[in-house]
Amino acid sequence: MMFAPLLLSFLPAFQADGLPTPEPPVQHLGSYVSTLSDFDRPTAIAYGPDGRLWIHDTDSKRLVAFDEKGELVVAVGWSKASQPAGISIDGAGHAWVSDRWNHQVFEVDGEGRVLSSLGLSPEGKPELLGPEGICHRGSTLLVADRGHGRVAEYEDGKLVRSLGEGLLQEPRDVCVDSQGRVAVVDSGLASVCVFDTDGSLALRFGEYGWFPGLFSDPTAIEVHGDRWYVADCENQRIQVFGPEGEPLYRIGTHAILPREGEGKLHYPTGLALHPNGERLAVTEPMDGRVQIFGMAPGAKPQVDPARPESVQPSPHYGEHWALGGGYLVIPEPESHRLRIFDLRLVPGQDPAMISEIGGWGASLGLFRDPRGVCLTPSPLTLLVADAGNERIVEVALDLDPEKPMEQTSKAARFVRAFDLHSWNAALPVEQRLDGALRPDDVLQTPSGQRFVLLTPQRTILQFDADWEPVARIQHSREVPLVAPSGMAWNEATQELAVSDLAMGRVLVFGPDGVVRQTIGTENVRRPTGLAYDSKGTLLVVDRWQSELFSYAPDGTLLDRRFHPGIDREGLYHPTDVSVDSMGRWWILDHGNHRGMIFDGQGAWLGAFGSTLYTRPARLPNAPKSGAETE
């Protein structure tokens, strides 16, 4: 008799009619359901408590919401925020949107009216620097304050607490689990940190890499029950973890073909989890879409952390490059390496990659986030803006365009690094810049002047060749400089051109730091890369319009060329442009993972990069735009 309970536990349950009770079907979240497309860089996404899916479409400046059936129920033009990075819906149905470039969080109703904002102290001083993911916990709002390396907690509009200071480096998103714990995904640490309600660190998992459980640029996090969902951007996947941070399975595989979707992912950056935990929305800003994943039959797939799911992710080109002295240098975000190309073009062949330097790390010679680069000839010197390590790195390149072309791994000699964090900390308090100084671009003039662009601080620092400060250009009420993103130097006039992504224009500064020209206000929308040709013509690529604009020295528009696409006159989110000594245009066609070469009149000469993306431009029936070398 005493064994009866034990025996019963082995017997199947029976229904009233005597038939066995069917086991509920085993399911897991991760099956592709549908795609919402035709967005212009959707960067912020969240489900509301009522199941509505809210999306902020950055470049079209629209705030939209879809109901459970996928019907569009809210669509308002809303230009207050210039670079939304996070969104959270409160109990009243109001959307709270963080803005990286305006350093604030706005509360918006369904009509697009701004009801309130966070981020300024009672004295009007900024409290946030480049805020990204946000999340409600009851009446408080948690903000991933990326530039300050912390999570800022707001209650009744006031900053009441900071979490993770001293530990966090680049918090990108935040969520709250059922115990009230705060989970933060940090791309600088390549980790998830979970804080108890008292603010102590309860759990940390992940580090840099591409095996299961490791991250490369993790950007978003959600939680439901005992499952953590993390957008692992540069590994092109969503990873699912158990309660202790053990990797369980992945959602999505890397999209290889241009615009490939339906479960294939391409730089997934944002996540939204339905309140019932059965639907996951993933934003891919570069492809202008949101993919929805639902429940799939079967047990949760298991992964082996000791085995890679694939080889190291195939590298793509970064958003900046440098051309000079007969060479081209391109940073690669995934590998954290710089590729060096010899530009002695053989007709019909790509520029030859002759060397590769760097890798992920903190010591001199390694990079954690190489962004802007600059090449100057005689002697051939490379400057690298390493945002992750907050420094500018000088590299001497032992290459000679007069010698036969050869591949070498010994071309680079790392000369020195200029640490912006240490430099800033040694300044008098009143001169210090706020937050982490992560350089987005760097430029060196022929006379050795150096300019360092800091987008969140809205500042350009000028140094001499020994890194002694000379001057600084900063945002002001008189000259708004909201999101500086690219620089070009005009040696003839000694002027510095700076593109402003948020304001949609280019400002040209004289040697005295005073604005001499404002260019492109009526034409460009999201200007990124800039270059001067030998005649003083300014070339500007526009990320949103996928076009190249050229302006005469007096600022008048001369021409606009190309269109969104992948053919030989097509560009997709171009981010940089250079002019070589022969007057050829080199366009970094970032969204198409390729470089495009045109002569000085816009005739297509060649494309290089990912074969799948260059092939459409090489096809014999591709639109012809003039002389060809192939």
Next chain:
Amino acid sequence: MKHTWLALLACSLWLGCSKGAAEGTTSPSTAKSSETGAAIAEPQATPWTWTASNAGGYWCAWRAPEGPVAMGPSFPIEIRLAKSENGPPLDLPAQALAVDARMPEHGHGMLQRVEIEALEPGHYRVVGMRLHMLGYWELWVDVTQGAITERAQFVIEL
């Protein structure tokens, strides 16, 4: 014939001394061995090798006090820093130095971290070096002063 051999020996000794002087190298262990007799199997420190840092901000030398570097075993090295060529020592705390070795052809470095201690002004001992592969290595000595980290580098061929 005997005189010829003696002349060759003297000549080679003179050449060796001249070479060491020309490169600014000394070999204390060798001298000690000569004084106490050739039978003592003391480690033969390699000569000091000097170079200017990559931006010319300081001079740096290294040697392996326990003899030539080989693949496999862990070994110490010594580092000297000077403000200029033949100049006074560059006196910095050990924390201002970082030492590493990398194989640029293979894109990797050592498998372990080193520890650095200051012996005297401008003179440091680095413990825990280990070159685990044959081939071309670069020894990197990074010196941080204020906001600038500057590198001196040497080639080690195994």
